[in-house]
Amino acid sequence: MDNTQVDNIQAKPAKADDAHPMDNLLRMDRMPHIWCTGCGIGIAVTAFVAALEKAKIDLNKVSIVSGIGCTGRVAGYVKLDSFHTTHGRPIAFATGIKLGNPDIKTVVFSGDGDLIAIGGNHFIHAARRNIDMLVVCVTNFIYAMTGGQVAPTTPLGAYATTCPYGCVEQPFNIPYLADSSGAVYVARWTVLDVRRLTNSFVEALNKRGFSVVEVISPCAQYYSRINRLGDGLDMMNFYHDHCEIRHGEDTKNLDIGFQSKIIVGKFVDRERPTYTESYNKWLARVDEGTKDS
């Protein structure tokens, strides 16, 4: 069903009691979404929308920026100022939005390939600068939208269409990368832990600085299928049996191997001046200087 041509869908008009509490934050005219059966991105979006309501921030001042990929479609379904940008660049766009209007809270919601492979450079620099933004990285260990290619998080030994004999590369440990680049808030949850994920989103939305929440999600149609891991529900069961919550764990120890234990929790929560704060402080000194000269 080609759901991008919304006009062709003959939907029943919604009655007042048909409305869902989250309808005002979702672009209901674009439903149904494109995500597959067994995909976890929808859960991540639900958690995020719930967090938006709990966080009590001015929603007119939140901009959501996504890149390209399955998770990159999130911006199109959330009813905020939404930007669906080019592959790998949502963090750079969000930096521009933030510096163009510092009152805007920027949220980047994209996938592991988009943010860490092609977008890796922007990820580490925005973290280093501590630009005030929340980065939600949905990690499904694969490039799903384009048919199942290897990602920078694909575990050693796993299969993908572009490593048909198994992946020989060591994957990135995203919380470690974020931590060592200077992020002030780093957490990881699977889509099974919806409430904890929602709480992390609330904390991160209220946090000033570069915050990263990694969301481990099943990809039932590509990653799980290619690697014979079952369907979405099987992956959720796997998370249930193999996740361990370890708040404050050293991010060095958060590597994910193929079908290995996944450590989740909140790992980093620290304070550091944001880019805008440092800039404004410095600007005051520049102004003083030019006045004196």
Add this chain to the structure above:
Amino acid sequence: MKANPKDVLTGVHYIDGDVASGYGALAAGCRFIAGYPITPSTEAAETYGRIAPPAGAMFLQMEDELASIAAVIGASWAGVKAMTITSGPGYSLMMETVGYGAALETPFVLLDVQRTGPSTGVPTKTGQADMMQSRWGAHGDYEVIAIAPDSPQELFDYTIKAFNLAEKYRCPVMIMADECVGHMTEKVVIPPASEIELEPRRFYQGSPDQYLPFRPDLDLVPKMAKAGDGFRLFITGSIHDEKGRPVKNDEYKAIYTKRLVDKIRLNKDKIIELKEENTDHAEVIVVSYGISSRVSIKGIEQARSKGIRVGSLRLVTVWPFPDEKVSELAKKTKAFVVPEINYGQIAFEVARCSHGRANVVLVPHGGAGVHRPEDIAEAIEYAAREEKKIEQVIEYKTRLEKLVFQSRK
């Protein structure tokens, strides 16, 4: 609206083109420049980085050109006038995102201080080989405006005009400078702010739920909104309908693409700026732009001293190309001479518009320098003498080439 006095460094300056462009950007009301250092454009970014903070504007050196152009487009959607500064290699890196900006009708300015290419080329010397790229650089259909200034004064004036055009037509505007005009130091007169006319952004004034982001006005340009005003915009690079929702069928695509190119093509006469001299009874007309137009002045002088009636058409605006003007001139003159620092780019456009009525003589140059005026003069003489009608662009063999290739025999 007029420029803000605190943005304008009124006075008589002796500065180079890059610096002049930095001054021009601030005077134009640019609030954000994101860039990456690249010779020979870096000074423009450095200048802006120095004058912006006291004026309340911002310069940020990003980690690469890709980030720079992305941040500029983001800032534009946050409501500020934004610009980036680069040269050939960086220009190539930015191309995908230029297309994104064009597709979303984002106003922004891009200064390309062209250098000798291809690839790393000669970073410290001039070139004019990015001209076709400025129009066709990104994949897909879209149109841009490209301006070729010929001096530091023009770099100041046309940086301001570039911002005005970008706001008016909601498109990328390329300032196709080159290392020579960028690095030459000349007198630049900056008038008082009250004499500088700026085009403000046309923001949509109605209610958010009635806003159609891509519903155009009569001049084919839609009113703009910005993030943070409660519009809950949806801005996407996927082809979208008036509401900004992605669509796939070819009917929508026709409407959308046609408007995207038409808004420039149908407004050409309001956009194009040319400097035409002595073309009425000219035997030969020199069509040039940028630094080559300045070298041509000498070449034309030398040819005139031999009794040839030479006219000149300087392209201040290179894209959209002045098809009608060139076509009209082709009927009146014997030949066009096109000196450019490349092996043929705008010459082909001139030939296309001549429809075989006038010969087109390209005076090429590989870069790492400018033409010798004698080469342009001799090409003019040849063009005036050549009686045969030759449909292909004639590549004139310059003295440099004769020297280099002869000595190898």
